[in-house]
């Protein structure tokens with residue numbers, strides 16, 4: 001909770017351009033040499049559509065939202081709706097200010113648009129009194145008036161950024177550069193004027209009594225600011241994926257959109273289709289014909305993909321699917337994160353699951369594991385799934401540009417060329433033994449592609465003979481089933497022995513208390529573990545990405561090394577803890593769960609508190625909206 | 635150089651090449667109309683110059699779905715109702731393939747109905763054969779979307795209260811650019827129609843009447859049949875939407891009264907196929923995407939070169 005960091009929150013109506021303003025401001029901070037991390041809070045429609053974006057910036061690396069924040073730029077809500085229904089909705093304009101106060105830290109700064117909210121409204125929320133209590137520094141500014149004077153009303157975001165920069169004593173250089181990249185002509189001119197006017201007016205009108213200033217830092221190499229969705233899309237591009245089919249659904253739409261926009265220039269194909277059954281079936285069809293293909297969705301859409309997913313398993317058609325979780329069940333809370341689709345993604349579709357599932361925990365892992373998902377899918381002819389969530393999808397973080405400087409990997413894995421097909425096994429009629437269990441290696445039987453000479457076979461979702469004919473002979477069944485399952489064993493061995501672990505370890509190596517998490521909760525847990533150790537506790541953590549096949553060895557080792565462990569995840573029933581116990585068949589008495597499912601991701605302090613309640617003071621209830629599920633036998 | 639040398643190969647083609655040399659023998663019931671579809675394909679494919687390995691036959695689930703078990707091409711026997719999306723994507727991935735999709739009336743007009751509408755709408759360049767036996771064959775005779783009103787089955791014991799779906803009219807409204815109906819009992823017409831459908835550049839839909847003697851006993855065997863092009867009683871222009879629509883309506887109406895009308899109903903040679911449309915907007919590569927993965931000289935774009943927008 002250090003004060004060497006800025007956590008700037010820009011709040012307004014959902015149509016007020018908060019996204020682009022915050023994106024540019026985050027970039028300006030990054031260009032000034034800072035590490036940045038953004039967190040977006042989506043509007044909840046019923047309350048009228050307010051949104052905010054938080055940018056956390058510090059000299060050191062940041063990979064989570066902080067606890068609370070220290071600078072509020074409240075733009076008011078110019079899209080405030082339903083004024084005639086005041087009784088129910090209340091006053092909308094004031095809400096970006098009033099609803100964000102609870103989490104503002106002591107000594108924090110508030111800038112609000114007095115051109116948009118009335119004095120009475122501000123009085124009605126007792127701002128003065130609360131500011132005094134919390135030692136907040138309040139700067140009312142007529143952002144709307146300023147924008148109108150030099151340009152148009154919509155430019156008030158620029159005015160807000162100007163005020164911010166003045167109060168934080170930031171140089172305007174990077175902000176100006178970014179504006180020049182994004183606009184030109186009169187619009188640029190007007191925005192620059194507004195920026196400067198706001199900056200200077202702030203300096204002239206106010207004595208600065210606040211302590212907060214923009215931190216300073218320096219990057220050793222060039223940085224890029226990108227989201228988890230960008231990282232997944234870019235991992236796919238670098239893996240040679242050039243086919244995507246989909247149907248829009250939040251939050252998966254981001255990956256779909258990014259690839260759709262990039263593919264035409266890369267000779268790729270994107271198809272928006274009639275539904276998600278079709279989307280997944282298209283990925284299967286394209287892959288069958290020889291293209292690296294993917295699809296994806298969020299909960300409800302992914303449910304429709306179950307049957308094509310099973311078809312890919314049975315026909316051993318490589319595909320990559322991504323599943324972007326949001327709070328369920330059913331339509332749930334479409335714009336809120338949750339990690340509650342794990343069991344669903346692992347097991348959906350009839351029969352024994354034969355798939356690979358990775359849950360990246362941060363933006364770099366999202367890129368790496370997407371590439372890996374493609375590589376494994378095409379080597380082993382198996383569907384790979386990337387499971388992530390609304391949080392990772394939309395959060396932005398700076399990454400070293402050089403991180404992406406690598407060779408593309410478009411290789412089709414265990415697919416044969418026509419030359420190789422000549423040497424392969426065929427039946428007496430010349431049909432290719434596509435599912436040949438006798439010559440399989442690690443369970444993998446090489447595949448051919450339609451149109452190749454000498455590769456003709458039948459792919460079918462029914463159990464089948466080596467050339468693909470429907471076959472229910474018990475021996476053949478057992479051979480084929482065992483061969484397909486052997487692939488998962490081989491993948492596990494490859495992940496364990498030949499590759500760097502996908503799990504991320506942190507904290508003190510010889511600690512006796514462990515915290516285990518998975519997927520996008522990683523950042524908050526890493527920070528919590530750091531704080532606990534700084535406070536004199538001894539804790540270590542692991543963030544798990546391999547969901548299937550499960551990293552049994554690694555987790556056994558981790559759990560053997562601790563007396564107790566807390567599993568942190570964003571769902572109500574402890575799905576990952578269940579998986580852990582199922583896979584390891586032990587340690588039930590060591591594991592406690594810390595669960596959160598109110599629609600907001602964990603903050604590090606909540607995890608610290610979870611630890612304290614659990615270890616130090618078992619009788620206390622946590623103050624945050626989390627739930628603790630004690631270990632078996634407790 | 636192509637990585638798919640079965641495509642476009644010029645050579646003599648024997649119709650026996652399409653019969654699997656080893657098992658399996660068809661397991662369809664004696665007298666089943668599905669044999670008629672198989673036979674017409676085996677005749678039509680060599681006549682239009684296609685070799686087994688340049689054809690991809692994609693089927694759904696049903697008795698009809700077994701088609702590619704007995705037709706020796708590249709085959710994909712998918713899941714119930716989903717042959718079209720699989721087939722469409724294969725065609726986009728490698729437009730040089732000859733893609734034929736096939737399935738039952740339950741498969742294509744029921745569970746896969748949405749895909750049928752959209753595949754026709756998009757005018758994908760492929761042939762789609764619906765084995766229309768007006769019944770669920772494989773699951774033992776339940777009422778299907780094309781079963782006549784009043785049809786009795788174990789799942790409609792008092793007789794179906796539903797009017798049957800109109801496959802030809804639906805196809806026309808949805809956007810198919812070649813629409814025909816033929817019948818297993820008329821092999822010559824069937825073969826000719828299948829040939830035309832394969833050669834048509836766009837979505838060619840053939841509603842193929844296939845009698846199911848096992849479960850649809852009270853139904854007609856689709857004899858006698860009338861070819862609307864040959865009969866003097868019918869006169870309409872198959873390139874005229876309105877006239878085609880009227881003829882389709884009549885055909886659908888009279889089928890359940892015992893008159894089996896067949897023939898070509900609608901042909902639009904001018905409508906660009908989806909491949910052409912997608913190329914025109916710059917969203918489909920000029921050369922087959924599938925070839926690129928075998929091209930050692932291909933330059934693969936990298937995300938590293940996209941980062942400027944993020945710095």
Ligand SMILES: Cc1ncc(C[n+]2csc(CCOP(=O)(O)OP(=O)(O)O)c2C)c(N)n1
Pocket residue numbers: 695696697698699714737738739740741742765767769770771772773778
């Ligand atoms: C999702 C799903 N639902 C139901 C079935 C069971 N099923 C298999 S074939 C079929 C209907 C077959 O009728 P039709 O499509 O007309 O084909 P036919 O057997 O008559 O050729 C059904 C309901 C299935 N395989 N999958």
Ligand code: SF4
Pocket residue numbers: 661662663665666667668697698767771772845846847848849
């Ligand atoms: S049940 Fe009917 S449709 Fe199926 S094979 Fe027998 S006759 Fe043909």
Ligand SMILES: [Mg+2]
Pocket residue numbers: 696738739740765766767768769770771778
């Ligand atoms: Mg049927």
